[in-house]
Amino acid sequence: MTDRSHVLIVDGMALLFRGFFATAFTGNFMVNSKGIPRNGLFGFLNYFTNSVETFQPTHVICCWDMGSQTFRNELYEGYKSNRDAPPEELVPQFDLAKDIVTAFQVPNVGVTGYEADDCIGTLTKQLQKDHQVTVVTGDHDLLQLVDDNINIAIMKKGQGNYDVFHADNFYEKKGLTPKQIIDLKGLMGDSSDNYPGVKGVGEKTALKLLMQYETIDNLLADKENLTKGMQKKLDQYAEDLAISRKLAAIHTEVPLTFSVETAVWNNDLTNIRTYLIDELEFQNPGRWLDKLWEKATG
Incomplete structure (x- = not known):
């Protein structure tokens, strides 16, 4: 206590x-x-x-x-x-x-x-x-x-x-750590907040990728070993992925x-x-x- x-x-x-x-x-x-x-x-x-x-x-x-x-x-x-x-x-x-x-x-x-x-x-x-x-x-x-x-x-x-x-x-x-929630939403997007993530990557796939790679950075570093389809998605929607990660992260340095x-x-x-x-x-x-x-x- x-x-x-x-x-x-x-x-x-x-x-x-x-x-x-x-x-x-x-x-x-x-x-x-x-x-x-x-x-x-x-x-x-x-x-x-x-x-x-x-x-x-x-x-x-x-x-x-x-x-x-x-x-x-x-x-x-x-x-x-x-x-x-x-x-x-x-x-x-x-x-x-x-x-x-x-x-x-x-x-x-x-x-x-x-x-x-x-x-x-x-x-x-x-x-x-x-x-x-x-x-x-x-x-x-x-x-x-x-x-x-x-x-x-x-x-x-x-x-x-x-x-x-x-x-x-x-x-x-x-099944994730708290910090991985940001990368989860970066990959799958958020329809309620209207940002895209990687088109074609839903929650199930995003979870599987994060369980294997832990972070988006690790995932991207090993991109050449992913399936051709996943490589194409990550290349095609790289900008959406980057912006979605930023949008998903709660800002913890508000000037208050x-x-x-x-x-x-x-x-x-x-x-x-x-x-x-x-x-x-x-x-x-x-x-x-x-x-x-x-x-x-x-």
Whole structure:
């Protein structure tokens, strides 16, 4: 058992989107008297408070995208160009979700030109030496960050279900090392983020190649011993492979200054209770706060 402090980093984008789409299909956006939709906020609160209750952190941070354009769009014009704009009912809930986090006295972290993933990656690397770090997300791209003292908790279907990846179980679960996730996506591309990889190389082939060669660099160094078909693909799509590797890699040197002292989890939930009732008109904030209060007071 360690006496290290435990920092929980919450992927705010993942939680808010998940909360919104979990209820949006019903058409009930939970609009309050000010005309503000709150269905995403309701789900966000469910996931946020459950993650704190589950992982019992000493510190909490929440990370966000800061607009749709990042350095990856400069690297590759088509990056995420296949995605629709957020639904109009979701748009006002982004800032309100950040206000909720602030009311919890938790810092919001985001840097223009970078994704939330990059901020999360930067923070995990800054904090892992002196702290245990757990990241809560639904984004499997973040698995490349798993390392000593860095766990990634992937949200599963149903509230409170997490698949926790750490340095000791990662290979058993994935058949790869965390760093190989970057090369896996470099080879196979990513349809959700709209970058190509090597055309004709799917996950099964990419996994087989990485199990044999470990890295793309090793693979390319031994290209002459590959099948003629694979040689042709690697030659024909060499540029796509190179750019896809860059796009897949989470940037861990975002220019952000952060003091972990600002992230100490505060068990005084008065501010958030008042905010949820007076500003957002949630009638029963106890559904999110009572369990946290019980944990705090023992």
